[in-house]
Amino acid sequence: MIQDIMKAKMMLFLGFGLFLSICGAEKAVSQEKIVNEEAVQRLDSTLQSFVETNAVGGTSALVFEDGEEVYFNAFGDADRNDKTPMKRNTIVQIYSMTKPVTGVALMQLYEQGAFELDDPVADYLSEFADLKVYEGEDEDGNPILVEPKRPLTIRDLTRHTSGFANDTNTPYVGALLEEAAPLHHSNTLADFAEKLGSLPLVFHPGEEWYYGPSVDVQAYLVERLSGQPFDKYLREHILDPLGMNETRYYVPEEDRGRMASTFYGGEDGSLTQIPDNEQHAFNINEVPLTPGGWGLTSTLDDYMTFTQMLVNEGSLNGVQILKPETVELMATNHLSDEVTERLWLPSKGQVGFGIDFAVRLRPPASAEENHGKVGEFFWDGAASTLFWVDPANELTAVFFVQKFPFDGRLHKDFRDAVYGKYVPEN
Structure with a gap:
C-alpha cells in the first residue's frame, strides 16, 4: 500500500510539473498579462462597489504577476466610527489564513525528517x-x-x-x-x-x-x-527570515490604531461595526494560546510576501523557506474520491485539498462558480479575507475585508475582476 501511495504521489508531482511547464510556456509566448489596464479598471470598480453598496466598511487588495506588483488599491473605512480610511498598512485579523503559515512551519520539519x-x-x-x-x-x-x-x-x-x-x-x-x-x-x-x-x-x-x-x-x-514555543518558531523560521514583521498574534499598543474594525452584515443589508474591544480582544491581550488555525494579524504587503515565497517554490530574495518539491506536495490534492462527505468545501469550486490549502483541480463548471486557474492553491479567513497562488500565471492575490458572517460573494466578484468573466471552453 505504501508503494502504491508513493507511486501515486510521483505521478501527481510529474503531472503537476508538466502542467505548469506547459502553462508557463504558453504565457511566455503570448506575453499577455492577466492584470492589464482593463483588469485594473474592473478591480477598482468592483472594490468601490463593495463600499458603495454597503457590503463592507472598507476593502483593499494587492495583486502580483511575474514577481511585480500589478494592482493595489483601498476603498472605504477601516473604522467608520473614527473615519479611519482603509490603507495599505492597515492591520487585519486574517483568521484561517493563519493555517497555511502553520502548514509551512510543519513541512519545514517534514523536510528535516522529523x-x-x-x-x-x-x-x-x-x-x-x-x-x-x-x-x-x-x-x-x-x-x-x-x-x-x-x-x-x-x-x-x-x-x-x-x-x-x-x-x-x-x-x-x-x-x-x-x-x-x-x-x-x-x-x-x-x-x-x-x-x-x-x-x-x-x-x-x-x-x-x-x-x-x-x-x-x-x-x-x-x-x-x-522544542520551541509555536509563536517563537514561526518568528524565527518563517516570519523574520521573510521580513514579515507585521504578521503576529499580539499587536502592541502603538500599532493598534492601524487595526481594521470588523463589521457584521445583516440579512436586511445593514452593516454594523462590532466594538473593537470585543473583536480585537485576542490580539490586544497577551494570552497563552497561540493557535495554528487562526489568530494571526497581518498587512497586505506582509501576506503578499508569504504568497510570493510560495509562487517562487519556497524561496524569496535569497531566503529558502521550503524546498520546491515540498511546496509542490502541499499544493497537490490529498483527498481521494472516496471521501464524499466534504461539508462546505464544494462551495469553493472544483477543488480538492492539499496540505492546508484548497487545490483547484478543474476549471469552473459554470460562470456561477468561483473563477480560478487549474493548479491554483488558496484559502480564506472567517472575516471574508482571501488569498490565492496561481502558479501557471505566476500570479498571487491578497484580498482584505473584515466582515462577518463569511461572504463568499465578495470572493466571486473579486476573482471575476482579476480574471474577467468566466467563459466555458468549447
Missing part, C-alpha cells in the same frame, strides 16, 4: 493515544464509543480528515466540546491538546472532510518536534 505524513499522531503526541469514535447511542441512550478503524495520522491533520469535533451542536460530543473549551484563550497548546484528546471523534479518521481544530494540533506538533 516525521512522515502517514505516521500516527500518537507516535509524537501522547495526548491522542486513546482516541475513541462516537457512533450514536444504544437502546438505553448510552453513547456508543468504538476504537478508530485506523490510527489518526499527520496527513489527516493536514487535509481535515481527522474527525475532531468543531460544533457544540453535534450530538453528545458537542456538549463535551463546549465544556472542555480546548481553544479557550487561557489554554496553552499543551492544555488544548490534552482537552481535545479527551473528546471522542465524530467520525473515523480519513472518512470525511470536516473543518475543525486539526491545524491547531499541527501547531502543537511543531512545538513538540522543534
